[in-house]
Amino acid sequence: MIKLESVTKVYKGEVLALHEASCDIQKGEFVFLVGQSGSGKSTFLRLLNKEEEPDNGKIFVAGKDIARLRRWRIPQMRRQIGSIFQDFKLLPNKTVSQNVAFALEVIGRPRHVIKAQVPAILDLVGLQTKMNRFPHELSGGEQQRVSIARAFVNRPLILLADEPTGNLDPATSVGIMRLLERINEIGTTVVMATHDRGIVDTMRRRVIELSNGEIVRDQARGVYE
Amino acid sequence: MRLGYMARETLRNLRRNLTLTLASILTVAVSLSLLGIALLLQRGVSNATDRWQDGVEFIVFLEPEITVNQLGLVQDEIERSAAIESYRYVDQEESYREFNEDFFPENPEITQLVTPEIIPPSYRIIPRQLSAEAIEIVASGFETKPGVKKVVRATDEIQKIEKATDVIRWIVLGSGAILLGTGLLLILNTIRMAIFARRREIEVMKLVGASNSFILVPFMLEGTFQGLVGAALGTASVYGANRAFEEWLSSENVLNILQSFAVGSGEVWGIGALLFLVGALVGSVGSAIAAYRFLDV
Numbered sequence: 001m002i003k004l005e006s007v008t009k010v011y012k013g014e015v016l017a018l019h020e021a022s023c024d025i026q027k028g029e030f031v032f033l034v035g036q037s038g039s040g041k042s043t044f045l046r047l048l049n050k051e052e053e054p055d056n057g058k059i060f061v062a063g064k065d066i067a068r069l070r071r072w073r074i075p076q077m078r079r080q081i082g083s084i085f086q087d088f089k090l091l092p093n094k095t096v097s098q099n100v101a102f103a104l105e106v107i108g109r110p111r112h113v114i115k116a117q118v119p120a121i122l123d124l125v126g127l128q129t130k131m132n133r134f135p136h137e138l139s140g141g142e143q144q145r146v147s148i149a150r151a152f153v154n155r156p157l158i159l160l161a162d163e164p165t166g167n168l169d170p171a172t173s174v175g176i177m178r179l180l181e182r183i184n185e186i187g188t189t190v191v192m193a194t195h196d197r198g199i200v201d202t203m204r205r206r207v208i209e210l211s212n213g214e215i216v217r218d219q220a221r222g223v224y225e
Numbered sequence: 226m227r228l229g230y231m232a233r234e235t236l237r238n239l240r241r242n243l244t245l246t247l248a249s250i251l252t253v254a255v256s257l258s259l260l261g262i263a264l265l266l267q268r269g270v271s272n273a274t275d276r277w278q279d280g281v282e283f284i285v286f287l288e289p290e291i292t293v294n295q296l297g298l299v300q301d302e303i304e305r306s307a308a309i310e311s312y313r314y315v316d317q318e319e320s321y322r323e324f325n326e327d328f329f330p331e332n333p334e335i336t337q338l339v340t341p342e343i344i345p346p347s348y349r350i351i352p353r354q355l356s357a358e359a360i361e362i363v364a365s366g367f368e369t370k371p372g373v374k375k376v377v378r379a380t381d382e383i384q385k386i387e388k389a390t391d392v393i394r395w396i397v398l399g400s401g402a403i404l405l406g407t408g409l410l411l412i413l414n415t416i417r418m419a420i421f422a423r424r425r426e427i428e429v430m431k432l433v434g435a436s437n438s439f440i441l442v443p444f445m446l447e448g449t450f451q452g453l454v455g456a457a458l459g460t461a462s463v464y465g466a467n468r469a470f471e472e473w474l475s476s477e478n479v480l481n482i483l484q485s486f487a488v489g490s491g492e493v494w495g496i497g498a499l500l501f502l503v504g505a506l507v508g509s510v511g512s513a514i515a516a517y518r519f520l521d522v
Contacts (some may be wrong), residue, residue, distance in 0.1 A: 079434035091425055106435035
């Protein structure tokens with residue numbers, strides 16, 4: 001599903017973010033990306049989304065070399081990838097259901113599809129009773145659920161999560177991780193960058209550790225350190 | 226669905242940025258009215274000169290005390306010339322009558338000072354070829370004939386008017402162009418503000434895979450809308466200016482000759498259509514530049 005072949009990314013010609021990184025992630029895998037701040041985790045995720053271009057090496061997503069993708073095909077590719085973030089990136093002037101519906105609206109989904117899918121996905125993330133609330137009226141955990149609903153409402157093949165529990169307390173984080181596990185069980189490939197030792201150690205999934213831009217460990221059923 | 230979404234987004238942006246939007250619209254409106262008025266002026270002058278050129282003639286004024294001999298020589302010259310279509314001799318009595326009727330019908334005290342004896346008789350001559358050069362050749366032939374006081378060509382007057390309006394037109398056109406540039410920059414800036422105001426939404430749109438056109442079009446529409454509303458206001462003021470001019474022409478104390486400056490309503494609408502085109506162009510180009518510089522899609 002995701003394959004990196006000796007990928008190197010250098011920012012402004014001097015900051016080495018990723019160096020000769022290679023890995024292969026199968027469909028349906030759940031992968032933790034660990035390492036210190038600045039070790040290249042976010043760059044790893046941004047490269048998969050084509051928000052950044054590698055300086056060297058090849059990246060395949062869903063079997064396609066994304067460097068050879070034409071400009072106007074990039075949006076099509078991104079529809080197969082859902083993204084969630086530490087800061088949720090919700091739109092403050094839209095309600096919960098409007099935030100989720102927005103993701104479908106802007107890719108041109110017809111109204112009846114939106115009407116059917118938004119309540120269904122909000123049901124899945126457990127927010128069916130808060131559809132008409134605004135983001136600032138929700139707790140951090142609830143906001144992250146909205147952002148997961150938005151990322152997943154289009155049923156992407158891949159879910160990229162950049163420190164999704166970074167702003168949440170441990171108990172709330174557990175709920176979010178259960179949700180991501182469920183999404184993974186449906187067959188979605190999940191790649192999650194995290195600093196959360198507890199989560200990595202209890203879930204025992206594949207762990208890829210980055211250090212100064214290099215993959216120093218790639219371990220099935222791994223732990224944080 | 227898509228159309229509804231885009232119309233909604235465009236309207237929302239316009240409302241959110243009301244003051245800047247108004248500034249851009251008014252600048253476009255003023256610049257386009259200047260452009261329209263320059264075009265109107267050009268049409269008017271060209272209409273007037275067309276009409277005058279239809280009756281193009283030159284007048285050979287003779288000395289009032291011309292001898293019969295000299296008169297005969299001039300007359301012979303005119304009749305023999307192959308370049309002359311027709312001519313008419315206007316004697317002193319007739320010239321005197323024309324003078325009174327044309328210029329001072331309400332001021333008999335002036336005409337009392339003028340007697341037929343001091344008014345020159347003249348030949349009104351219509352040449353076969355109506356180009357300015359052809360007229361010049363025929364007309365200048367008479368200048369040196371004995372008994373000829375002066376040769377006056379209609380083209381002289383036309384050229385004077387054309388020169389004067391040319392200067393005015395270039396000034397109006399120049400200031401219109403500068404203002405149009407300002408309008409473009411203002412629209413560009415308005416769109417840039419709109420993009421900035423919506424940067425979170427744009428980020429999410431890119432993230433979930435909205436197509437580039439989907440992100441771009443509302444901003445392009447917004448700019449084009451501003452250009453078009455500006456054009457509508459500009460067209461309205463050009464139309465109004467023309468109406469005011471027509472009204473002024475039909476009032477009593479206006480010289481008859483100015484009537485030929487009137488511009489037909491068909492021509493006014495033609496200018497209006499052009500203004501709409503320029504407005505739409507300025508709006509879409511301004512927003513396109515902003516979108517490509519600040520949207521990064």
